[in-house]
Amino acid sequence: MNFIKFSVYRIFASVFIVACLSYTLAVFRIGSSIWGDSHYYFAYTRSLVMDGDIDFANESVESGFAFPNGVNIIEKTGRVANNFSPGTGILWIPAFAISQLVVFILYEVGFPVLTDGYSLIVQLFVGYSAIFYAMSGLFISYLTLCKLFDKKVALLTTGIFLATTQLMYYVFVDPLNSHTVSFFVASLLLYLVVKISGQKDGLSWKDAALFGAIIGALSLIRNQDVVLAIPSAMAILYMSREKTLTFFKLIFSGFVASLIIGIQLLATWTIYHQLNSPYLIQGQSLNWLSPDFIRVLFSQGNGLFYFAPITAIAFVGLAKLLKDKRAVASISLASFALSLYVIAAWGPEIVGGPYGSRMFISVLPFLMVGIGVLAHRLRTIPGIALIVVLTFWNIFQTLQMLIKW
DSSP states (O other), X not given: OHHHHHHHHHHHHHHHHHHHHHHHXXXXXXXXXXXXXXXXXXXXXXXXXXXXXXXXXXXXXXXXXXXXXXXXXXXXXXXXXXXXOSHHHHXXXXXXHHHHHHHHHHHHTTOOOOOSSOOHHHHHHHHHHHHHHHXXXXXXXXXXXXXXXXXXXXXXXXXXXXXXXXXXXHXXXXXXXXXXXXXXXXXXXXXXXXXXXXXXXXXXXXXXXXXXXXXHHHHHHOXXXXXXXXXXXXXXXXXXSSHHHHHHHHHHXXXXXXXXXXXXXXXXXXXXXXXXXXXXXXXXXXXXXXXXXXXXXXXXXXXXXXXXXXHHHHHHHHHHHHHHOHHHHHXXXXXXXXHHHHHHHBOOOOOOHHHHTGGGGGGHHHHHHHHHHHHHHHTSHHHHHHHHHHHHHHHHHHHHHHHHO
């Protein structure tokens, strides 16, 4: 047993090291780890640590790191618009602060390093922390699967999802984005719900506080992920013996979550003097009456099932699981359905590759459960062949996207 545990730790540690090396090579090839959306997330981190505010007047025009969509000054506040949520940038602060301290020390002893918060050392270490979040999410997903299946199945399922989904790209190439941290927190959510489902006493006050903190963090990272709270809370209430007490505990969870979500409201008010969603303030829309399910599931630009067919296969397993572990299967299916509805209602953005279906990363921990049910079939020769094909399909689409960009 101890040998198995040691081997699992060594596997995850090895993947983490390989991912850090792969990411480092990508950064040195490009010359920076800050590109695309990461400009906006990193702006929160740098501004909070270096300036003690969320005024992006300097970050938005910094040479080599300027906001890619240009600078939009909000008339009411005079501040630079940033419609990206602050949660990701906040979670990067520990790595930024520690690496920036190292940079200051190196500068004081005579090394020619930048001390403005944009040095390559700081960029790399923030990226390494993002990889750590992703790998922690994978490890937590493994622990969750261990509660439902045997350890070999759990490890195999975790590896399959890393190899055949968007996780590969965001772990090995572009971790400096919101998706690594949202995956980490979503993994925590599923682990906690499965843990609570196995407790005779149901939801404790401690778990209620943790549940609220996780929901708040999910919302602070990617606002739309707040919908994941609904099926989890309903399942916790349904499984409880003392439903009235559990209901009040969930109210407490909501209070804890609202405290964290309040950070988003404070940031939005500071920048815009409004309390609406920053995405809606900036002109994006949600078409609730006409969601485009075909585009977000099957198109070459956004299709989750097109990019990662393993996620479609997962539904076969979840359907089977409804017979034995109805609560977990129902939570997983409902979480996906709600996320799908929100994403499908969002305005079209055809990008392709792992970036095209990136919004589904928060529900990958829930879909892993379905593959765990089918793992015994995936250990056969046809199953192994399928995984190899899907892995190469993932790599091919990722390379195609990178070449196009």
